[in-house]
Every structure is written in C-alpha cells, then in structure tokens.
Amino acid sequence: MIISGKELSARLKADMAAEVATFPARYGRVPHLAVILVGEDPGSVSYVTGKAKASAEVGIRNTTIRRPDTISEEELLGIVAELNADAGVDGILVQLPLPRHISEERVIAAIDKAKDVDGFHPLNVAALWQKQPCTLPCTPKGIIKMLKAAGVELAGREAVVVGRSNIVGLPVAKLLLDENATVTVAHSRTRDLAEVTRRAEILVVAIGRPKFVTADMVAEGAVVIDVGVNRDPETGKLCGDVDYAAIEPKASVITPVPGGVGPMTICCLMENTIECFLRTRK
Ligand code: NDP
Numbered sequence: 001m002i003i004s005g006k007e008l009s010a011r012l013k014a015d016m017a018a019e020v021a022t023f024p025a026r027y028g029r030v031p032h033l034a035v036i037l038v039g040e041d042p043g044s045v046s047y048v049t050g051k052a053k054a055s056a057e058v059g060i061r062n063t064t065i066r067r068p069d070t071i072s073e074e075e076l077l078g079i080v081a082e083l084n085a086d087a088g089v090d091g092i093l094v095q096l097p098l099p100r101h102i103s104e105e106r107v108i109a110a111i112d113k114a115k116d117v118d119g120f121h122p123l124n125v126a127a128l129w130q131k132q133p134c135t136l137p138c139t140p141k142g143i144i145k146m147l148k149a150a151g152v153e154l155a156g157r158e159a160v161v162v163g164r165s166n167i168v169g170l171p172v173a174k175l176l177l178d179e180n181a182t183v184t185v186a187h188s189r190t191r192d193l194a195e196v197t198r199r200a201e202i203l204v205v206a207i208g209r210p211k212f213v214t215a216d217m218v219a220e221g222a223v224v225i226d227v228g229v230n231r232d233p234e235t236g237k238l239c240g241d242v243d244y245a246a247i248e249p250k251a252s253v254i255t256p257v258p259g260g261v262g263p264m265t266i267c268c269l270m271e272n273t274i275e276c277f278l279r280t281r282k
Pocket of ligand 1: 229
C-alpha cells in the first residue's frame with residue numbers, strides 16, 4: 001500500500017476549506033498566517049510558495065513578508081514583535097534556515113507561543129514532551145495522521161526513527177511513544193544501523209541522504225515513512241532517504257517522495273493555523 005500524502009492532504013484541506021468558509025459569519029474573519037522569508041534560497045522560496053498556495057486552497061489569509069538576507073537579527077526580531085502584537089495575525093512562521101548571522105533559536109523563541117504554527121517554540125516543545133496541550137510540529141503530526149489514515153496499528157509495535165533532529169526525528173519519536181509504540185531512535189553514531197532498522201515494524205527515516213536506506217535494511221512487511229527530500233545525484237530528480245524502487249515491493253505500507261510526507265506537512269500547517277485562530281476565539 002502506498003500512502004499518498006497528496007491525496008490525503010487534498011481531502012483534509014477540502015474539509016478545512018468548508019470549515020473556514022463558516023468563519024466570517026461566526027467570527028468576523030478568516031485565520032491569517034504571516035510567513036517571513038529571509039533571502040532567496042530556492043528551497044525556501046518553493047516551500048513558502050507551497051504554503052501560500054495551500055492557504056489559498058483552504059481560505060486562510062496568507063501574508064508573505066520577504067526580506068533580503070542582509071537583514072539584521074534586530075530588524076527581524078522587530079518584524080516578529082510587530083506580528084506578535086497584531087491581533088489580526090493568528091500564525092507566524094519564519095522560514096528556516098536563516099542566514100548564519102541570525103540566531104534561529106532567538107528568533108523562534110521571540111514568536112508568541114500562541115502564534116507559533118510550526119510548534120518550534122521552546123514552550124511548545126516542552127508541552128509536547130510533558131503531554132500538555134500544544135501546537136504540534138507539522139511534519140511529525142502529518143506522519144501520525146498518515147499512519148492512522150492507512151490503518152497502521154501503532155500500540156505495542158516496534159518503531160525505529162532514523163534521525164534525531166528537533167524538527168522531525170525527536171518529536172516524531174515522542175508522538176510514536178504517545179501512541180504506545182516501542183521506539184528506538186537511531187542516528188549517525190548508531191552502531192550497525194542495518195541491524196537496528198531491520199527490527200522495525202514501523203520505520204521512519206529523516207536523515208537527508210538520497211536513497212540511503214537500502215532494501216537489505218528493511219524487514220519484509222515493514223511500514224516505511226520516508227521524510228527525506230533530496231536531489232538524486234544521478235537523475236537530478238527529487239528523491240527520499242529510502243531506495244523506494246527497491247523497498248516498495250518489500251514494504252506493507254510506504255510513502256513516496258515527492259507526494260508523501262511533504263504535502264502532509266503543509267496540510268498540518270494549515271490545521272495549526274486554524275487551531276491557533278480558534279484558540280484565541282474561545
Ligand atoms: P537534520 O540534518 O537536522 O538531521 C539529520 C539527522 O539524520 C541527524 O540526527 C543525523 O544524526 C542523522 N543522520 C545523518 N546521517 C546519518 C547516517 N548516515 N546514519 C544515521 N543517521 C544519520 O535533518 P532534518 O531532520 O531537518 O531533515 C531530514 C530530512 O527530512 C531532510 O532531507 C529534509 O529535507 C527532510 N525534511 C522533510 C520535511 C517534509 O515535510 N517532507 C520536513 C523537514 C525535513 P546526528 O544527530 O548523529 O548528526
């Protein structure tokens with residue numbers, strides 16, 4: 001079974017659009033997402049364009065604030081402060097990565113927790129790890145939605161997450177734990193990675209290396225979630241962290257790249273924006 005994040009996200013966005021259409025009558029306006037893009041990194045530009053497109057589909061107002069990569073940290077913090085104070089803005093997203101002279105940590109921490117639609121603010125991260133209500137980071141949230149939509153049983157099962165970043169690996173491991181999976185987190189210092197990944201009934205890979213996970217590293221019948229977004233060095237096309245062609249026949253469930261986790265991430269960003277909007281209304 002191939003889980004199409006493209007199709008699932010299209011269905012979820014249609015449901016959200018129907019809900020958002022009722023907001024002007026109920027609340028006087030639609031949710032408003034402000035996205036800050038610093039510089040012109042092609043990857044970042046394409047992510048920001050995707051977020052604007054999804055906002056339009058769902059009926060969310062989207063403002064993209066573009067600044068050159070020469071902007072100072074102080075100026076950027078000034079923009080964040082203005083958006084924090086603006087009652088007409090419900091969600092704030094600073095597209096990462098930021099130029100080296102700007103501290104991502106400081107900028108993220110400056111965003112009002114209630115408007116942190118990425119779920120990266122330290123208070124949201126703390127709330128996640130303490131099982132308190134919070135805004136969940138979009139990619140891990142999307143992964144759990146995909147697994148549930150595919151009817152994958154998580155409780156009691158052996159899950160292996162490869163990658164331990166703050167934005168994907170660690171939070172997805174926590175969400176899998178919350179679903180009562182038995183979770184192993186592997187990383188670049190893991191000894192005999194293939195032996196660890198072969199134990200996985202559910203394998204989530206988020207490392208950023210094209211086709212790194214080969215068929216011999218995956219158990220027959222495993223559920224494989226490929227988070228990676230890479231350029232195939234041979235073809236120049238987008239590819240994931242797993243060797244899809246070789247693993248698809250072995251896996252019971254797998255996500256493609258593109259069209260898998262990526263669209264679900266943007267879909268969850270829309271959901272988070274609506275959640276932030278509704279929280280301040282209630
Ligand atoms: P990071 O670079 O922040 O983290 C990579 C992780 O992979 C690290 O924990 C690193 O280990 C581990 N790793 C690297 N090489 C190996 C290796 N050879 N063996 C085992 N582990 C390894 O990446 P991100 O988590 O931000 O992103 C991962 C991938 O997911 C990227 O391709 C990114 O583009 C993609 N991505 C996709 C999203 C989507 O919506 N589809 C959203 C976010 C990211 P260590 O900690 O030891 O260095």
